[in-house]
Amino acid sequence: MACFRYFSCFRSSIVHRSHSERKHANEAEFQHCVSNVRVFESRELIDATDAFDPGRVLGEGTLGRVYKGILENGQEVAVKRFEEQADLRTEVRMLSCVEHSNLIKMIGYCDKGEDHIIVYEVMPLRSLNLHLQDLTPGKRPLDWKTRMKIAEGVAKALEYLHDQKDPPVIYGGLKRSGILLYENYNPKLSDFECAYGYIGPEYPMTGALSLKSDVYSFGVVLLELISGRKVIDKTKTDKEHFILALARPLLSDSEKFPEIADPLMEGQYPCRELVQALDLVKMCVQEDPHKRPRAAEVVTTLSNLVSQIYEEERDTTIAGPFTPSTMHDV
Numbered sequence: 001m002a003c004f005r006y007f008s009c010f011r012s013s014i015v016h017r018s019h020s021e022r023k024h025a026n027e028a029e030f031q032h033c034v035s036n037v038r039v040f041e042s043r044e045l046i047d048a049t050d051a052f053d054p055g056r057v058l059g060e061g062t063l064g065r066v067y068k069g070i071l072e073n074g075q076e077v078a079v080k081r082f083e084e085q086a087d088l089r090t091e092v093r094m095l096s097c098v099e100h101s102n103l104i105k106m107i108g109y110c111d112k113g114e115d116h117i118i119v120y121e122v123m124p125l126r127s128l129n130l131h132l133q134d135l136t137p138g139k140r141p142l143d144w145k146t147r148m149k150i151a152e153g154v155a156k157a158l159e160y161l162h163d164q165k166d167p168p169v170i171y172g173g174l175k176r177s178g179i180l181l182y183e184n185y186n187p188k189l190s191d192f193e194c195a196y197g198y199i200g201p202e203y204p205m206t207g208a209l210s211l212k213s214d215v216y217s218f219g220v221v222l223l224e225l226i227s228g229r230k231v232i233d234k235t236k237t238d239k240e241h242f243i244l245a246l247a248r249p250l251l252s253d254s255e256k257f258p259e260i261a262d263p264l265m266e267g268q269y270p271c272r273e274l275v276q277a278l279d280l281v282k283m284c285v286q287e288d289p290h291k292r293p294r295a296a297e298v299v300t301t302l303s304n305l306v307s308q309i310y311e312e313e314r315d316t317t318i319a320g321p322f323t324p325s326t327m328h329d330v
Contacts, residue, residue: 033093038108042115045069049079059127061177061191063087068122077107078123082116091118091192098165102157104180104190123188125181132176132228141264145309146185147225148277152302153187154179158218158295162211172209174198174217176224176231198231202289212289218298219284223247226277228262244285251282270312276305 048069049056056067058078064087069079082088088111095106095118110117125131128150131142142150154174161169171189175198178191200216203209220231223243231243250256257278261269280301283293293301 030089030093033096034109037092037096037106038119040108040110040117040119042110042112042117044072045079045110045115045117045119047072048077052079052081069119076122078120080118080120082118085111085116088116088118094169094192098161098169100157100160101186102153102188103160104188120190121182123180123182123190125183125185127177128179128181128187129177131181132224133230135264141228141262142185142225144265144269144273145306145313148273148302148306148309150179150181150185150187151222151225151277152299152306154189154221155218155295155298155302157187157189158214159299162214162295168211170209170211171214171217172199174214174221176221179221200289201287210289211295212292215284215292215295215298216289218295219281219292220244222277222284223260223281226262226274226281227260228264247281251278254278270308273305273308276301 046052048071049067052065052067056069058066058068060066061080063084064080064082066078066080069077071077082091088109092106092109092111095104099105104123105121107119107121109119135141158171158174161171171192173191174189175191178189180188180190182188198217198220199209200213203213220243223229224231227243227247229243229246233241233243236246247260250260254275257274258267258271260278261267261274280293280298283291284298286292
């Protein structure tokens with residue numbers, strides 16, 4: 001079952017048709033969806049990536065590698081080679097029908113012969129993965145403001161998919177590695193090619209994903225941003241192996257919330273905002289999907305929280321910097 005639910009740009013009834021008729025209808029539907037999308041020639045992308053030089057690899061997803069490319073006009077791009085045509089077409093269809101500042105932008109594609117390639121805007125700060133764990137020497141950890149800004153952007157992308165697309169779109173693959181960072185740490189969701197993310201507990205029981213499954217996944221990502229921990233960390237003891245197993249007992253007592261916060265932040269966060277953010281985590285990861293908030297409610301909470309951060313920054317500029325003890329005062 002595909003984790004990403006793609007809803008066609010237009011609906012067509014192809015039930016009861018022969019295999020050749022269905023294939024023709026699917027091709028016609030695909031061509032309709034991508035009629036305004038740039039089509040690249042294979043040679044353009046071979047030249048842009050120096051024949052897919054391994055030294056240009058930016059990362060590797062579940063269905064293919066991503067290379068840094070430079071087009072003939074000098075534009076830097078990210079070039080992803082897919083193993084299967086079906087996976088490429090799923091993502092091309094979807095990206096041709098969405099447009100939001102927190103969703104990765106597709107520049108074009110190539111689907112000729114054995115070449116199944118999508119060209120995206122390049123993301124200079126790459127994956128969120130690189131900014132939370134295993135930091136390179138000298139690299140500063142993300143501060144509280146940046147973490148909440150990233151969370152707000154991701155939530156806005158889900159709100160767009162859930163509330164501004166008709167019918168709504170279930171992203172279904174939300175995970176830390178699929179969140180790419182543009183300039184100023186502006187997050188953009190990528191990986192629309194059916195890679196499972198952090199799914200809610202209802203999926204194994206029902207076999208179905210819902211809009212609230214996305215909210216659960218978001219809650220896990222928000223917990224990662226706050227704690228700096230991986231969802232599954234095999235280097236930890238059994239008790240600390242899974243992030244939610246570790247966090248749930250602490251989430252039941254707000255006085256223990258500082259134990260969840262990433263120690264790399266060195267206490268530099270307002271305690272009131274930490275409580276608000278972790279209260280949101282608790283709501284998002286509830287077992288019962290009906291009790292989880294809607295994406296729009298998540299955005300409202302985080303937008304208010306981010307506004308508080310900027311107000312406190314402005315006040316700090318006027319009154320002088322906070323001391324660590326002031327930062328922990330409720």
